Amino acid sequence: MSGLLHTTLSGLNSDSYCEISQYRDQHFRGSRQLQEKSLKISSTLYVGNLSFYTTEEQIQELFSKCGDVKRIVMGLDKIKKTPCGFCFVEYYTRADAEHAMRFINGTRLDDRIIRTDWDAGFKEGRQYGRGKTGGQVRDEYRTDYDVGRGGFGKIIQMQKANHQPAIY
Amino acid sequence: RLESLICRVGEKSTSSLESNLEGLAGVLEADLPNYKSKILRILCTVARLLPEKLTIYTTLVGLLNARNYNFGGEFVEAMIRQLKECLKVNMYNEAEYLVRFLSDLVNCHVIAAPSMVAMFENFVSVTQEEDIPQVRCDWYVFAFLSSLPWVGKELYEKKDAEIDRLLSHTESYLKRRQKIHVPMLQVWTADKPHPQEEYLDCLWAQIQKLKKDCWQERHILRPYLAFDGILCEALQHNLPPFTPPPHTEDSVYPMPRVIFRMFDYTDNPEGPVMPGSHSVERFVIEENLHSIIKSHWKERKTCAAQLLSYPGNNKIPLNYHIVEVIFAELFQLPSPPHIEVMYTALLIELCKLQPGSLPQVLAQATEMLYMRNVSHFSYCLTQDLEKPKSKFVREVLEKCMRLSYHQRIIDIVPPSFSVLSPANPVCIYKYGDESDRSLPGYTVALSLTIAIKNKASNDEIFNILKDVPNPNKDDDDDEGFTFNPLKIEVFVQTLLHLAAKSFSHSFSALAKFHEVFKVLAESDEGKFHVLRVVYEVWKNHPQMIAVLVDKMIRTQIVDCAAVANWIFSSELAHDFTRFYVWEILHSTIRKMNKHVLKIHKELEETKARLARQHKRRESDEDDDDDDQSSDREDGPLEEQIEHLQERVESAQSEQKNLFLVIFQRFIMLLTEHLVRCETGGIDVFTPWYKSCIERLQQIFLQHHQIIQQYMVTLENLLFTAELDHHILAVFQQFCALQA
Numbered sequence: 001m002s003g004l005l006h007t008t009l010s011g012l013n014s015d016s017y018c019e020i021s022q023y024r025d026q027h028f029r030g031s032r033q034l035q036e037k038s039l040k041i042s043s044t045l046y047v048g049n050l051s052f053y054t055t056e057e058q059i060q061e062l063f064s065k066c067g068d069v070k071r072i073v074m075g076l077d078k079i080k081k082t083p084c085g086f087c088f089v090e091y092y093t094r095a096d097a098e099h100a101m102r103f104i105n106g107t108r109l110d111d112r113i114i115r116t117d118w119d120a121g122f123k124e125g126r127q128y129g130r131g132k133t134g135g136q137v138r139d140e141y142r143t144d145y146d147v148g149r150g151g152f153g154k155i156i157q158m159q160k161a162n163h164q165p166a167i168y
Numbered sequence: 169r170l171e172s173l174i175c176r177v178g179e180k181s182t183s184s185l186e187s188n189l190e191g192l193a194g195v196l197e198a199d200l201p202n203y204k205s206k207i208l209r210i211l212c213t214v215a216r217l218l219p220e221k222l223t224i225y226t227t228l229v230g231l232l233n234a235r236n237y238n239f240g241g242e243f244v245e246a247m248i249r250q251l252k253e254c255l256k257v258n259m260y261n262e263a264e265y266l267v268r269f270l271s272d273l274v275n276c277h278v279i280a281a282p283s284m285v286a287m288f289e290n291f292v293s294v295t296q297e298e299d300i301p302q303v304r305c306d307w308y309v310f311a312f313l314s315s316l317p318w319v320g321k322e323l324y325e326k327k328d329a330e331i332d333r334l335l336s337h338t339e340s341y342l343k344r345r346q347k348i349h350v351p352m353l354q355v356w357t358a359d360k361p362h363p364q365e366e367y368l369d370c371l372w373a374q375i376q377k378l379k380k381d382c383w384q385e386r387h388i389l390r391p392y393l394a395f396d397g398i399l400c401e402a403l404q405h406n407l408p409p410f411t412p413p414p415h416t417e418d419s420v421y422p423m424p425r426v427i428f429r430m431f432d433y434t435d436n437p438e439g440p441v442m443p444g445s446h447s448v449e450r451f452v453i454e455e456n457l458h459s460i461i462k463s464h465w466k467e468r469k470t471c472a473a474q475l476l477s478y479p480g481n482n483k484i485p486l487n488y489h490i491v492e493v494i495f496a497e498l499f500q501l502p503s504p505p506h507i508e509v510m511y512t513a514l515l516i517e518l519c520k521l522q523p524g525s526l527p528q529v530l531a532q533a534t535e536m537l538y539m540r541n542v543s544h545f546s547y548c549l550t551q552d553l554e555k556p557k558s559k560f561v562r563e564v565l566e567k568c569m570r571l572s573y574h575q576r577i578i579d580i581v582p583p584s585f586s587v588l589s590p591a592n593p594v595c596i597y598k599y600g601d602e603s604d605r606s607l608p609g610y611t612v613a614l615s616l617t618i619a620i621k622n623k624a625s626n627d628e629i630f631n632i633l634k635d636v637p638n639p640n641k642d643d644d645d646d647e648g649f650t651f652n653p654l655k656i657e658v659f660v661q662t663l664l665h666l667a668a669k670s671f672s673h674s675f676s677a678l679a680k681f682h683e684v685f686k687v688l689a690e691s692d693e694g695k696f697h698v699l700r701v702v703y704e705v706w707k708n709h710p711q712m713i714a715v716l717v718d719k720m721i722r723t724q725i726v727d728c729a730a731v732a733n734w735i736f737s738s739e740l741a742h743d744f745t746r747f748y749v750w751e752i753l754h755s756t757i758r759k760m761n762k763h764v765l766k767i768h769k770e771l772e773e774t775k776a777r778l779a780r781q782h783k784r785r786e787s788d789e790d791d792d793d794d795d796q797s798s799d800r801e802d803g804p805l806e807e808q809i810e811h812l813q814e815r816v817e818s819a820q821s822e823q824k825n826l827f828l829v830i831f832q833r834f835i836m837l838l839t840e841h842l843v844r845c846e847t848g849g850i851d852v853f854t855p856w857y858k859s860c861i862e863r864l865q866q867i868f869l870q871h872h873q874i875i876q877q878y879m880v881t882l883e884n885l886l887f888t889a890e891l892d893h894h895i896l897a898v899f900q901q902f903c904a905l906q907a
Binding site for chain 2: 017
C-alpha cells in the first residue's frame with residue numbers, strides 16, 4: 001500500500017474550464033496533432049467578444065489578477081489597423097493562464113461577457129482579423145446590432161447601404 | 169467504476185441515502201475477494217480528501233466491517249499507516265481529517281472507544297514535551313478537540329473520567345500558551361461587534377459549551393444512526409497504540425489562525441437563526457464549507473452548487489455562512505488558500521444560482537466591511553482627504569477606472585464626491601511647451617524627438633546625448649558616461665512621451681533603446697534616477713508606472729534593490745500609502761523570488777542530467793573504464809553545474825539583500841516618526857503610522873517562507889533589542905507564528 005498519499009480521486013481532478021475547445025486555427029502551420037499538443041502546453045490565450053473600445057490597459061488590469069502578464073497583442077482590423085474586438089494574452093506560466101481560463105472566461109470586461117480559449121502561440125500576422133472587410137469573420141455575418149462592435153454585421157451594413165439583398 | 173460508485177454516494181439521488189449506502193456496501197462486499205486492496209485504497213483516499221462527506225463514508229465502513237470483520241481491521245490499519253505518512257510529510261490538514269474519520273468510526277462500532285481515548289491521551293501528552301515549537305502542541309490539541317463534535321458524546325459515555333482529565337490538561341495548556349502572534353493575524357483591530365478569536369480559543373469555547381449541553385449535537389448528519397441495529401452487532405477493533413512521530417528539523421506545522429466572523433443572529437432577522445459563535449454547529453458548518461471550497465475550487469459552477477446544497481438549508485442561514493466563509497478565506501493571513509480571483513468568480517456563480525437572496529447578503533456584507541474597515545471618524549469624506557475612508561474610496565475609484573476608463577468614472581461619481589475621483593491618467597512632459605524652452609536640456613529634447621521619429625539608431629541617440637551638460641560633473645571627469653542626471657532626464661522624458669500612446673508602444677520603446685538605457689542606468693544612482701523620471705512623467709497613471717517598472721526589472725535596466733530604495737525615497741513619500749506603490753513592491757519581491765526558484769530548478773535539472781549520465785555509463789557493457797573519457801563526458805555538465813551554482817548563490821544573495829534593504833528602510837522611516845512624535849508630544853498612532861506598520865506586517869506575512877531563512881540575520885542585525893518596542897513587536901509577532 002505504498003504511495004497512499006499519491007492516490008487522487010478523478011472526480012476531484014475535474015478541471016473542465018481548462019480543457020481545449022473544438023476550435024482549431026485553420027491557418028496553423030502544422031498537423032492537427034501538433035496544434036493540439038501546442039494548445040495543451042500553451043501559456044497564451046485568445047480573448048474574444050471584446051468591445052472595439054476596450055484598451056490594453058483594461059485587459060492588463062483584468063488579466064493580471066491571474067498572474068504576471070508577459071504580453072498583450074491587440075487584435076486589429078487588417079485594413080484600418082484599429083482594434084477589432086479580440087486580443088491575445090500571454091502569461092509567463094501556464095498555471096497563470098489556467099487560472100484565467102477558470103475564473104475570467106465567461107465574466108465581464110467593459111460590460112461584455114468575454115470568452116477565453118487556448119491559443120497555440122502568437123505569430124506575426126495573427127493579430128489581424130480574417131474577415132473580408134478587415135475585421136473578424138464573425139462580424140461579417142452576424143445579424144444583431146452590437147454598439148461595441150461597430151453596429152450591424154458588415155454584410156447587413158452593405159445591404160442597408162445598397163438597399164439590395166445580398167447574393168451569396 | 170468502483171471509485172465512481174464510492175465517490176458518488178451521498179449525492180442527489182432518487183433513493184434514500186440509507187438504501188444507497190446499504191446497496192453500495194453489498195456491492196463492495198461482493199467485490200472484496202477480487203478488489204480488496206483497490207477498495208481499501210479508495211476508501212482511505214475519500215477519508216483524506218472528502219471530509220465534508222465524513223459521516224457518509226464512516227457509515228459505509230461500518231457496514232462493511234459488520235459484514236467482514238477482517239476488512240474492517242485492515243482498513244483501520246491502512247488508515248493508521250496513512251496518518252503516519254501524512255504527519256511525516258507535514259500534511260497536517262489531511263492528518264486532521266483522518267483523525268476525525270477514525271474518531272467517527274467509534275460511532276460506527278468499528279473502533280473501540282477506549283482505544284480512541286488512548287490515542288487522544290497520546291496526542292494531549294505532546295503538550296508535555298520539551299523544547300518543541302508551540303505550533304506542534306497546537307496541532308495535536310486541535311486534532312483532539314476538533315474530533316469531539318463527532319465523537320464527544322460516545323467517548324464521554326464510555327470514559328468520562330479520562331475525557332475530563334484530557335479536557336483539564338487541554339485547558340491548562342491553552343492557558344499557558346503564548347498568544348503573541350494573534351494581533352498580526354487579526355483582520356479587524358477592534359473587538360466589537362465580533363471578537364476576532366484565536367482559533368484554538370474559539371474551539372475550546374465551543375467544546376466547553378458542547379460539554380455543558382451534555383454533548384448534544386444536532387447538526388451533523390449521522391447516517392449510521394439508521395443502521396444502529398446492524399452496527400451494534402459488529403465486533404470492534406482496537407486502535408494500535410499510536411505514538412505521535414517526534415519533532416524533527418524538517419517538521420513544519422500549520423500556522424495559527426484567527427477566526428473571521430462578520431455575521432451573527434441579528435443579521436438575518438427573518439430567516440433561520442445563525443448558530444452562535446461558540447456553538448459547535450458553527451464550527452462544523454464552517455469546516456465543511458471550507459472543505460467544499462477546497463475540493464471544488466477549480467470548477468466554479470460545481471463549487472457554487474455544492475455549497476448551496478449543503479444539508480440543513482432550512483435550519484441555518486446558509487447564504488450567510490457561505491458569504492462569511494468566503495470572506496474569511498479572502499482575508500486569511502498570511503494569504504488566502506486560493507487565488508483571489510477564484511472567490512469573485514465563485515460569488516458570481518452563487519449569485520446566479522440564488523438571484524433572489526444571495527446578492528442581498530453580499531450587499532449587506534460589503535456595506536458592513538466598508539463601515540468597519542475604516543476609521544471611526546465622522547468627517548465628511550470630502551473634507552479631509554487623508555482620512556482612511558476617503559483614501560479607501562479613492563483607491564476603489566482608481567481600481568474601477570483601471571477596469572474601464574477615466575471619463576466613465578467622472579460620469580458616474582456624484583459632484584459632491586468628485587474630489588475623490590482619480591486623476592486623468594495622462595503623461596506629463598516637461599519639455600512639451602514653448603514656455604519650457606528655458607529648461608536645461610530643452611533643445612536636446614527637441615533633437616531627440618525628431619531623431620526618434622526618424623527611426624534613429626542607438627548610436628545616433630548617444631551622439632545627440634553627448635551634448636547634454638552634466639550638472640554633477642567634476643572638472644577632471646572626462647569619461648562621457650558617468651552618472652548624468654540631466655542626460656537621463658532628457659532621454660527618458662522624451663522617449664516615454666513619444667511612446668505614451670499605449671503599453672505596447674512604451675514596451676517597444678524600452679526594447680528598441682535598451683542599450684541606451686543600460687548605459688545611462690549603469691550605476692545605482694543612474695537606476696534610481698531613471699525610476700524618478702518615470703514617476704515624474706507618469707505620476708497620474710500608476711498602472712503605467714507599474715508595468716514600466718516591471719519591464720525594466722525584467723530587461724535588467726533597473727534591479728530590485730533600486731526599486732525598493734526608490735519606493736522608500738522622499739520623492740515617493742507623498743504616494744507612500746497609495747495601493748499602487750505596494751503593488752509594485754510586492755510584485756518586485758515576487759519577481760526576485762521566482763528568479764531564484766527558476767535558477768535553482770535549472771541547477772537541480774542539470775544535476776539530475778549528470779546523475780542519469782553516470783547511471784547510463786555504469787550500465788554500459790562496453791565501458792572502457794577509462795577515467796579520462798568519463799571526465800571528458802562529464803566535463804561540460806559539471807562546468808554547467810558549477811556555473812549554475814554560482815548563479816544560484818548570487819541570486820540568493822541578491823534576494824536576501826532586497827529584504828534587508830526593505831526592512832532597513834521601514835525601520836528608518838518608522839523610527840523617524842516615533843522620535844518625532846515623542847519629542848513633539850503627539851500621538852504616535854496617526855493614520856499614516858498605522859498604515860506603515862501594517863505594510864511592514866504585510867511584507868512579513870506575504871513572504872513568510874523566504875523570510876524564515878533570514879531570521880538570525882534579522883534578529884542580530886536589524887530587529888535588535890535597542891529598537892523601539894512598537895517596531896520590535898511586529899518582528900516578535902512574526903517569530904511567534906512558527907514558534
